[in-house]
Structure formats: structure tokens, C-alpha cells
Amino acid sequence: MLHPFPHKPVAGNPLVRLENVTCGYNGQPVLRDLSLTFMPGDFVGLLGPSGSGKTTLLRVILGAADLYSGQVTVNGVSTLRKRPRVGYVPQLETIDWNFPVTVQEAVLMGCTMNNPLFPWFHRRELTVVMEMLERLGIAHLSKRHIRELSGGEQQRVFLARALVSNPRLLLLDEPTAGVDIKTRDDVMHLLHDLNHQGITIIMTTHEINAVAAHLPWVICLNRRILAEGPPIDVFTSETLSLTYGAEMPVIHYRGLALVAERPHPFTTEGLGRDHLEAHEPPEGKHV
Amino acid sequence: MPEIFQLDFMVRAFIAGGFVGAISPLLGTFLVLRRLSLIADTLAHVALLGVAIGLLLDRYPVFFAVIAAAIGSLIIERLRTSNRFSGDAALALVLYTALATAVVIISLGDGFNVDLFSFLFGGIVTVGQEDVWAIGALGGVVVLVVVFLYRELVQSTFDPDLARTSGVRVGLTNTLLAVLTGIAIPLAMRVVGALLVGALIVIPVLASLQIARSFRATLLLSSSLGVASVFSGLTISFYQDVAPGGAIVLTALGLLVLASGARLLMARA
Numbered sequence: 001m002l003h004p005f006p007h008k009p010v011a012g013n014p015l016v017r018l019e020n021v022t023c024g025y026n027g028q029p030v031l032r033d034l035s036l037t038f039m040p041g042d043f044v045g046l047l048g049p050s051g052s053g054k055t056t057l058l059r060v061i062l063g064a065a066d067l068y069s070g071q072v073t074v075n076g077v078s079t080l081r082k083r084p085r086v087g088y089v090p091q092l093e094t095i096d097w098n099f100p101v102t103v104q105e106a107v108l109m110g111c112t113m114n115n116p117l118f119p120w121f122h123r124r125e126l127t128v129v130m131e132m133l134e135r136l137g138i139a140h141l142s143k144r145h146i147r148e149l150s151g152g153e154q155q156r157v158f159l160a161r162a163l164v165s166n167p168r169l170l171l172l173d174e175p176t177a178g179v180d181i182k183t184r185d186d187v188m189h190l191l192h193d194l195n196h197q198g199i200t201i202i203m204t205t206h207e208i209n210a211v212a213a214h215l216p217w218v219i220c221l222n223r224r225i226l227a228e229g230p231p232i233d234v235f236t237s238e239t240l241s242l243t244y245g246a247e248m249p250v251i252h253y254r255g256l257a258l259v260a261e262r263p264h265p266f267t268t269e270g271l272g273r274d275h276l277e278a279h280e281p282p283e284g285k286h287v
Numbered sequence: 288m289p290e291i292f293q294l295d296f297m298v299r300a301f302i303a304g305g306f307v308g309a310i311s312p313l314l315g316t317f318l319v320l321r322r323l324s325l326i327a328d329t330l331a332h333v334a335l336l337g338v339a340i341g342l343l344l345d346r347y348p349v350f351f352a353v354i355a356a357a358i359g360s361l362i363i364e365r366l367r368t369s370n371r372f373s374g375d376a377a378l379a380l381v382l383y384t385a386l387a388t389a390v391v392i393i394s395l396g397d398g399f400n401v402d403l404f405s406f407l408f409g410g411i412v413t414v415g416q417e418d419v420w421a422i423g424a425l426g427g428v429v430v431l432v433v434v435f436l437y438r439e440l441v442q443s444t445f446d447p448d449l450a451r452t453s454g455v456r457v458g459l460t461n462t463l464l465a466v467l468t469g470i471a472i473p474l475a476m477r478v479v480g481a482l483l484v485g486a487l488i489v490i491p492v493l494a495s496l497q498i499a500r501s502f503r504a505t506l507l508l509s510s511s512l513g514v515a516s517v518f519s520g521l522t523i524s525f526y527q528d529v530a531p532g533g534a535i536v537l538t539a540l541g542l543l544v545l546a547s548g549a550r551l552l553m554a555r556a
Contacts, residue, residue, distance in 0.1 A: 059448070063451070064448050085454055086452055099444075100501065101445065102500055105501055109442050111453075144500075
């Protein structure tokens with residue numbers, strides 16, 4: 001299983017700073033008046049129900065969501081002035097899996113702008129890519145089409161793509177969604193290793209017990225910041241019901257705060273199902 | 288030498304056709320994967336407006352067609368990114384605006400219906416020396432830009448957000464692709480005609496996508512299939528006395544059927 005590492009805040013300048021940020025798409029704000037800082041070496045999980053703005057928060061750091069007010073800086077530079085070069089692993093479901101690229105080509109895209117203007121890749125770039133595939137255990141798949149891989153292998157391809165440019169900051173959108181338990185643990189161990197090598201990691205997740213409880217720092221989000229801190233402090237019934245809008249009993253077990261969870265909480269508002277929910281037995285009874 | 292290569296106009300047809308057969312699917316690969324297959328059809332009608340203007344002014348019509356299509360492609364790109372119209376609605380709007388204007392201009396000047404017909408249905412055997420020069424020069428520009436912008440084009444086609452995180456200027460790349468498409472379509476029109484130009488841009492790509500795994504293979508194979516379609520179609524049309532544009536497109540469709548068959552065989556093996 002994963003070993004939680006203590007969160008060691010480093011003195012100095014923040015790597016990412018959001019100041020009174022209101023952002024969204026097509027004129028519709030998703031997050032309002034949000035302020036956050038991420039220090040170099042942070043390993044942070046973003047938690048919240050679907051539609052809470054987790055992905056939008058990642059995308060505004062990338063400079064890919066519309067910023068309506070406030071300021072986002074990465075390394076002290078505003079994302080409006082220059083889009084930051086960060087490693088980004090999108091949700092797998094947003095990828096066009098019928099696109100004709102091999103594993104090797106997909107990862108090579110990560111070094112696109114190191115050598116612009118030419119269609120062929122340097123041997124040096126190929127070496128870097130193959131080393132990265134080796135490190136993630138998918139070197140034998142390099143000539144395969146990306147559709148021919150399992151979910152865990154696909155996740156590694158895009159992780160490799162994000163890592164080939166040696167980013168200091170890695171943003172991952174649901175890196176453990178749709179993979180089996182073994183792969184999930186592998187991915188999380190890999191992220192911990194990368195974090196120990198000095199890479200700052202910000203990831204979103206739906207998995208409270210399996211993923212978020214093992215992270216050094218979590219942020220609960222539902223269109224605004226509801227709580228922030230180590231999971232043991234943050235995971236309380238009050239915070240979680242504020243975040244997910246559902247009762248979620250918390251159990252303390254060997255130094256971990258575990259949640260008798262509803263992993264994908266229902267928003268019963270407006271569905272006319274409130275009366276049904278009321279008659280369901282509380283989930284804590286099953287534990 | 289076989290009879291077909293002893294005739295100057297057929298030699299010119301093969302040279303011009305070869306260029307067009309190579310560059311149309313080259314751009315088509317990016318367009319099909321961006322789900323913009325029908326942009327070629329729209330731009331062909333915009334190019335027709337340029338042809339009508341050229342014929343009315345009694346100047347070289349291909350020149351006006353290139354200008355019109357390049358401007359048209361920029362307008363489409365603008366409409367598409369502004370989110371005011373969805374992708375295909377922007378295409379339809381530009382298509383009918385151009386076509387209606389072309390029809391009005393054609394009705395103003397009598398007597399150039401014959402010339403116009405060769406642009407509608409293709410007139411590769413009427414390709415003159417100036418057409419060969421224009422197609423060779425502009426075709427060369429298209430190939431060069433695709434070669435030098437290969438990484439940017441592939442990245443921004445695959446996933447614009449990911450491309451931006453790698454430092455690709457996606458907006459600029461998209462604009463360049465639009466302009467290149469605007470240049471290529473009037474050239475291809477000279478060979479297969481405005482009504483079938485989209486086929487030469489799309490069908491070899493679909494055939495190539497059946498077989499190829501990597502992006503590079505997709506690009507090279509689609510381009511080769513484009514040239515093969517044009518050469519076979521021209522030969523068939525010469526000996527069987529059928530319209531070259533139709534023969535070329537039907538050959539390309541035949542190759543698509545073969546490629547789909549090959550895919551089924553590969554899947555079974």
C-alpha cells in the first residue's frame with residue numbers, strides 16, 4: 001500500500017499562486033473569487049463532486065480556461081502573459097483514441113517545441129522517450145497504436161508524454177479513474193517517487209479512501225475552497241457533507257481518516273428524489 | 288513510349304494531377320482528423336466565386352480562386368472559433384453566401400459558361416502550361432509548410448489543450464492550415480472539378496486510416512493513394528473516354544474498399 005509522506009512546506013516563493021480568481025468558459029464562471037498557493041514540492045489532491053470545478057482549476061493554471069478576474073501566476077509569471085510549460089495529463093476520456101498515433105509518437109509530442117520546424121525527431125529525443133517508456137514499464141508497447149492498450153497502459157502513455165519535457169509542475173486530471181487496483185497503486189507510487197524527486201504535483205480525484213487519504217495535502221472544492229490541509233484534519237463529516245452535499249461518516253483507522261463514502265455523490269436537488277434518499281439506510285451501517 | 292505519354296496535354300495532366308493527388312490528402316489528413324471533412328466542399332464553392340470574378344474580369348481565374356478560397360478559409364476559421372456558430376453551420380453559411388454571389392456574377396457575364404464547366408466538373412486535359420507552373424509552385428509551398436510545421440500541426444490536431452502545454456501556438460497553426468487548404472483547393476479543382484474536390488481530399492485519407500497505425504504512415508500512405516488514384520483515373524479516362532474527375536474519385540473509392548478489406552484480413556490474422 002501507499003506510504004503517506006509528511007507534507008513538508010518549503011520556504012520561498014510559491015510555484016503557483018491564484019489570487020481572487022474567477023474563471024470559467026464562454027462567459028460562465030465556474031470558480032469564483034478563489035485564492036490558493038502551491039509551494040515547490042507540494043503533492044496536493046483536489047476533491048469535490050462532479051461539476052465542482054476541479055478540472056477548471058487545473059485548466060486555469062494551464063491558461064486553458066477563461067480568466068474573468070484575479071490573477072494566476074506560475075513561477076511568478078502571469079499565465080495571461082505566457083502559458084506555462086507544465087506537464088499535464090488530461091482525463092483519459094477526453095482523448096481521441098481513434099487518432100492515428102503510436103505510443104512512441106504520442107510521447108514524442110511531449111518534446112514538440114524543443115526542436116520546432118522539423119518533422120523528424122532527433123536521436124536524442126528518441127532516446128529520452130524510450131528511457132521514459134522504460135521507466136514506466138511500457139517500452140515494449142512503443143510501436144502499438146494507443147487504442148490497443150489497457151486503461152493503465154494508456155494512463156502511463158500520457159504520464160510519459162507529460163514527463164519527457166522534465167516539468168517542475170505536474171497536473172493530473174483523475175489519473176486513477178478507470179484503472180484496476182494494482183495499476184492505481186503503481187500510478188500512486190510513481191507519483192510519490194516523482195514528488196520525492198522534487199516535482200510538484202496537483203491532481204484531481206474521486207477516490208477519497210484509496211487515493212486522497214494517502215496524500216500529504218488535500219483541498220475540498222465545490223466552486224469555492226471549503227477546506228484545505230492534511231486528510232486527517234480535513235476529512236470530517238462536516239467538511240465532507242459541505243463538499244458533497246451528502247452525509248459521510250468518517251472512521252479513524254491506523255492514523256488514516258477513512259470515509260464510508262459515496263464515491264460519486266448524487267445531487268438530489270432538483271431531481272425530485274429527496275424523499276427517496278430519506279428512506280435509504282445510512283451507509284455507515286454497512287461498514 | 289505508350290500513346291498516352293506522346294500527347295503534351297496528357298503529360299501536363301499527369302504532372303499537375305500528381306501534385307494535386309499528393310497535396311490534397313496531405314492536408315486532408317489533418318482536416319478529417321479535426322472533423323472538418325466538409326470544409327473542402329465549402330471552399331470549393333468559395334473558389335468558384337473567385338473563378339466567376341476572374342472570368343468576368345477576363346483574367347487568370349485560378350489566381351482569383353486561390354485568393355477567394357484563402358479569404359474564405361480565414362472567415363470560416365474565425366466563425367468557428369468565435370463560438371457564434373457551430374462548426375458545420377459556419378461552413379454552410381460561407382458556402383451559400385459564396386455560391387449565391389457566384390451565381391449572380393455568372394448571370395451578369397454571358398458566354399463563359401463553357402470555361403465555368405471545366406471548373407465545376409474538372410478539366411484536367413485542358414490544363415495549360417501556366418496551370419502546371421501555378422500548381423507546381425503553390426503545391427511546393429504547401430508541402431514545405433506541412434513539413435516544417437509537422438509537429439505543430441499534429442499536436443494541435445490531436446489535442447489543442449495538450450499542444451498548448453507543450454508551447455505550440457495553436458491559433459497560428461490553425462490559421463496556417465486554413466490558408467493552405469484555401470490554396471490547395473482551387474488547384475485540385477482544376478483536376479477533379481469543384482463538385483468532386485472534397486473527395487480527393489477525404490477519400491484517400493479514409494483509406495489510409497484503415498491500415499496505418501502511426502501518424503507518419505497515415506500521412507505518407509494517404510498522399511501515395513492520392514497520387515495512385517489520380518494516375519489510374521487519368522489512364523482509365525484516356526482509354527475508356529470517360530470524365531477524368533469521376534474516374535479519379537471512383538478509383539480512390541476502389542482503393543478505400545481494398546483498404547477496408549485489408550484491414551479485415553489483418554484483424555483476422
